[in-house]
Amino acid sequence: MTKELGRLAKWLRIFGFDTEYYTSTNLSSLLIAALRENRIILTRNSKIGRHAGLRILKIESDFLAEQLREIFKELNFPVEENKMFSRCIICNEALRPIEKEAVRLKVPEFVYNTNNKFVTCPNCARIYWQGTHWGNVKETIAKLSNC
Secondary structure, X not given: OOHHHHHHHHHHHHOOOOOOOOOOOOHXXXXXXXXXXXXXXXXXXXXXXXXXXXXXXXXXXXOHHHHHHHHHHHHOOOOOHHHOOOEOOOOOOXXXXXXXXXXXXXXXXXXXXXXXXXXEOOOOOOEEEOOHHHHHHHHHHHHHHOO
């Protein structure tokens, strides 16, 4: 995914999709990485033309909900609830369970007292739990499904 789609990259990670966010201006290295890793390039840049062996989807909309609809429609990607919140939204690593006691001093006391399941990113050590954002994401999915 090219640099102009950062918010979209975050949401794709929330949905559990392995999403690399590419910020370099070196187009050749992006194309090589996409080929090597068998990735689909999502871009708003109309200057990225067709290249043999690459799948490129030009995102037309400026709005997140419409961008997500474009992707799910064009690529036929299903949103699976069991994959939601399975990747770090910052660095894209797969999240791993962590014992509740291990996060006692790393999360707010209220969060610690009201949650029993926590996951962490093995790369950046960020800690996640099922908060109100879970319902917000489910609501977003429902809106996307109804359109």
